[in-house]
Amino acid sequence: MKKTLLSLWLGLLCLPLFAQIQSPDAFLGYELGTHFSAHQKVVDYFKEVASKNSHVKLQSYGKTYEGRELLFAIVSDPSNMERLEQIRMNNLAISNNDKTVKLAKQPVIVWLSYNVHGNEANSTETAMKVLYTLAEAKDEKTKAWLKNTVVIIDPCLNPDGRERYVNYFNSVVGTTPNPDPAAREHFEPWPGGRTNHYHFDLNRDWAWQTQIESEQRLRQYHQWLPQIHVDFHEQGYNEPYYFAPAAEPIHQAVTPWQREFQVIVGKNNAKYFDENGWQYFTKERFDLLYPSYGDTYPLYNGAIGMTYEQGGIRAGLAVVTADGDTLTLKDRISHHFTTSMSTLEVASGHAEKLVAEFRKFFEQSLTPATAYKSYVIKAQNVSRLRKLAELLAKNKISYAFGAERADRTLNGYNYETQKVEQFKLERNDMVVNVSQKHGVLANILFEPQTLITDSNTYDITAWALPYAYGLNAYGLKESVSGNYPFIEEQKRAVANVAKPYAWVLSWNGMEDVKVLMALQQKEIKVRMAEQAFTIGGTVYKAGTLLIYRAENEKKIPNLQPQVEKLLQDLNADFKVLSSGYVEKGKDFGSSTYRLLAAPKVAVLAGQEVSSQSIGEIWHLFEQELKCPISVLNVSAVGNLDIHKINTLIVADGYYADRLAEQLAPWVSAGGKLILLEDAIVAFVGKKPFQIKRKEEPKNNDTKGASSQSYSSRDHDDFSNAIPGAIYKVHLDQSHPLSYGIGKYYYTLKTDANIYEPLENGYTIGSLKPDSYVAGVAGTKVKSKISSGMLYGAQPIGKGGVLYLSTDLIFRSFWEGGKQILLNAIFF
Numbered sequence: 001m002k003k004t005l006l007s008l009w010l011g012l013l014c015l016p017l018f019a020q021i022q023s024p025d026a027f028l029g030y031e032l033g034t035h036f037s038a039h040q041k042v043v044d045y046f047k048e049v050a051s052k053n054s055h056v057k058l059q060s061y062g063k064t065y066e067g068r069e070l071l072f073a074i075v076s077d078p079s080n081m082e083r084l085e086q087i088r089m090n091n092l093a094i095s096n097n098d099k100t101v102k103l104a105k106q107p108v109i110v111w112l113s114y115n116v117h118g119n120e121a122n123s124t125e126t127a128m129k130v131l132y133t134l135a136e137a138k139d140e141k142t143k144a145w146l147k148n149t150v151v152i153i154d155p156c157l158n159p160d161g162r163e164r165y166v167n168y169f170n171s172v173v174g175t176t177p178n179p180d181p182a183a184r185e186h187f188e189p190w191p192g193g194r195t196n197h198y199h200f201d202l203n204r205d206w207a208w209q210t211q212i213e214s215e216q217r218l219r220q221y222h223q224w225l226p227q228i229h230v231d232f233h234e235q236g237y238n239e240p241y242y243f244a245p246a247a248e249p250i251h252q253a254v255t256p257w258q259r260e261f262q263v264i265v266g267k268n269n270a271k272y273f274d275e276n277g278w279q280y281f282t283k284e285r286f287d288l289l290y291p292s293y294g295d296t297y298p299l300y301n302g303a304i305g306m307t308y309e310q311g312g313i314r315a316g317l318a319v320v321t322a323d324g325d326t327l328t329l330k331d332r333i334s335h336h337f338t339t340s341m342s343t344l345e346v347a348s349g350h351a352e353k354l355v356a357e358f359r360k361f362f363e364q365s366l367t368p369a370t371a372y373k374s375y376v377i378k379a380q381n382v383s384r385l386r387k388l389a390e391l392l393a394k395n396k397i398s399y400a401f402g403a404e405r406a407d408r409t410l411n412g413y414n415y416e417t418q419k420v421e422q423f424k425l426e427r428n429d430m431v432v433n434v435s436q437k438h439g440v441l442a443n444i445l446f447e448p449q450t451l452i453t454d455s456n457t458y459d460i461t462a463w464a465l466p467y468a469y470g471l472n473a474y475g476l477k478e479s480v481s482g483n484y485p486f487i488e489e490q491k492r493a494v495a496n497v498a499k500p501y502a503w504v505l506s507w508n509g510m511e512d513v514k515v516l517m518a519l520q521q522k523e524i525k526v527r528m529a530e531q532a533f534t535i536g537g538t539v540y541k542a543g544t545l546l547i548y549r550a551e552n553e554k555k556i557p558n559l560q561p562q563v564e565k566l567l568q569d570l571n572a573d574f575k576v577l578s579s580g581y582v583e584k585g586k587d588f589g590s591s592t593y594r595l596l597a598a599p600k601v602a603v604l605a606g607q608e609v610s611s612q613s614i615g616e617i618w619h620l621f622e623q624e625l626k627c628p629i630s631v632l633n634v635s636a637v638g639n640l641d642i643h644k645i646n647t648l649i650v651a652d653g654y655y656a657d658r659l660a661e662q663l664a665p666w667v668s669a670g671g672k673l674i675l676l677e678d679a680i681v682a683f684v685g686k687k688p689f690q691i692k693r694k695e696e697p698k699n700n701d702t703k704g705a706s707s708q709s710y711s712s713r714d715h716d717d718f719s720n721a722i723p724g725a726i727y728k729v730h731l732d733q734s735h736p737l738s739y740g741i742g743k744y745y746y747t748l749k750t751d752a753n754i755y756e757p758l759e760n761g762y763t764i765g766s767l768k769p770d771s772y773v774a775g776v777a778g779t780k781v782k783s784k785i786s787s788g789m790l791y792g793a794q795p796i797g798k799g800g801v802l803y804l805s806t807d808l809i810f811r812s813f814w815e816g817g818k819q820i821l822l823n824a825i826f827f
Helices: 002-013 024-028 039-052 078-082 084-095 122-136 140-147 159-172 212-224 256-276 329-349 351-365 382-394 439-446 510-521 549-553 559-569 611-624 634-639 658-668 677-683 779-784 815-826
Strands: 056-063 069-075 108-114 149-154 228-236 247-250 304-313 318-320 326-328 374-377 408-414 419-425 430-433 473-476 502-505 527-529 533-535 538-540 545-548 574-577 593-595 601-605 630-633 647-650 672-676 725-731 744-749 762-767 772-774 788-796 799-804
Touching: 024 039, 024 122, 039 056, 039 069, 039 122, 039 159, 056 122, 056 212, 069 122, 069 212, 078 084, 078 140, 084 212, 084 351, 108 122, 108 212, 108 329, 108 351, 122 140, 122 149, 122 228, 122 329, 140 149, 140 329, 149 329, 228 329, 256 304, 256 329, 256 351, 304 329, 326 329, 329 351, 351 439, 382 430, 382 510, 382 815, 430 439, 502 510, 502 559, 510 545, 510 559, 510 815, 545 549, 549 559, 601 611, 601 634, 630 634, 634 658, 647 658, 658 672, 658 677, 658 788, 658 799, 672 677, 672 815, 677 799, 744 815, 799 815
Parallel strands: 108 149, 108 228, 228 304, 601 630, 601 647, 647 672, 672 799
Antiparallel strands: 056 069, 069 149, 318 326, 374 430, 374 473, 408 419, 408 473, 502 545, 502 574, 527 545, 527 593, 533 538, 725 744, 725 762, 725 772, 762 788, 788 799
């Protein structure tokens, strides 16, 4: 009797470990692969499994912009789950070069990320099958793998985009899926489900973390720092399966072991695909260069980062491929499931080596074999320097400010002149020493010119942060450290002026834009200085903002305390002046100090518009400026009311010819039209718009010309390639578009578009023969864009148009360009 009771008690004690877990099919009420699962159902299933199994732990790590839950599951052997926090802490200690951690007892951490692109929707279905299989651990092989492996499963990195796709597909699919590629269910409406709420590609946002999903996920990622990270994707449905090893170019920072292990995993994946007769390819198309992917970012943080790509975008539940086969969602799940389990098998079999090489990666980070040992970023614009500091902090990159001793003189590679020069390290200059835990990533983000072994890249080829942030910098071959953890704030002594003539405010960055907006919302008149002026020995630059007391008091009694409280609450950089008389420049009664009209801004959306381009603008206004923006369908432009909308942004896109004709009367009536990138094309040759493409010089000399070889047909023509290169734009500093920027602006050029200088307007930004700076740009492209206009302004009637032909706020991390776009909107 006692034995029976004891057995019953032990059985009850162990119940959570062996409680029956429902399969995805049973829980969902349909077989996996016969229906696309709503995100909430996936979340509920993960919670169900975790509640029934003690070796599954769930971690909710945030919400999307639309309020959907982000979470991941952690699965391992029960003995590992009991000491899970210790395993995590030991892993971080290894990355911190703590030699006391015993590697033999440390499991390898494998992070599996599914569905970063919402319409690559098979991945999330696969994640449920992987979770169930590992939680059940019915076979001895799976149990053995989990003894030395901790598995993190994120079922959906982009719930908002996936739900957009799933909702559409489920609303149009019939009772039987139509495999005909021409069927409606295989065509998503604009903007599609690939991107998140603000139409950002989250697989390009790992390093920049501009989106809330990325920022929250990376916060967790750095709490674990896995040894392996796999990013599961889908490509066109006519493609076979792709898995590592990756294609060239591969960044030189990728270690021999990281390359070797990609081959080991690839061969194991191939073994299972061979058994099933499934087609696959490796070493093609998907390179390891751009630092903000789901494979490169983990690689540059010590992991084996890999991308797996299943054919399947737009495939729905079934589609007939170009080969005549029918590809089903069930097939796609099987393929992703196979590589998921194969990767775990290899990870388990090489666990000790993986952890040892992980330690070695971070040991070597302290003695980097890089061209530059330190980077100094000058404090020429403190606003953008603060933004840079925020980015580095998100990526756990250490930095400091100021010299170890006052006014230290150093030698370094000047990013602006591209020469080695002497400079002084001053108090607020940022110093990034790459001899640190995350020094590999730091060096990749700062290196002025990335070595590229193959032009056939999948993304941009230049991203050096000093250029992106519009800050001059120096690369040093010696190890230098800063002396202060913070920027020294300027003392903002407010003059005790009983009766101010004017308040003067700076115009250098996003904080100043917010101040201007707050003043205009209070209906306080603000003016802008179109020329520099000097008062009391202080030089105030063009672009300085001014509030005149007398003209505002006519409408707002008791103005002074209200203005000064508002400015102090916003931490604005301002001074109080008692006179409108200036020592140099023009007095405050001059027309040089132009009254600024509050912009009423709209942006176009719809089928003709690049969703990512409008997304950048939408995100800038709502998330950074905290200001709503009117989003109008393209079809509404014929009814624009100048009293309701005085500023219209036309994002990158391919627009019908009628757009120019529809907008001309609104512009003439006083509207400000801002054309971005390819939106300009719809206005070329259309009156009254005077924009003209710069044509290439005709050269009929074919001597020495050679045709492309058949074997290289799948590669880009290198001479015509410009996947993303940095160019120095020469600015007209007198024009308001350049205020707060300086003599040059560094743009990311992703096409060969360039324009003729305007005959009856202003050429504000130009390329010249010395403009190329970094990245891949073929010889023909370089020749074509060696001179010409990128940015211009044309007055038309009472209004005008701004032609801005590059992506100024590329993926929202190109901080320098935000100033130009904001100048266009507010000035």
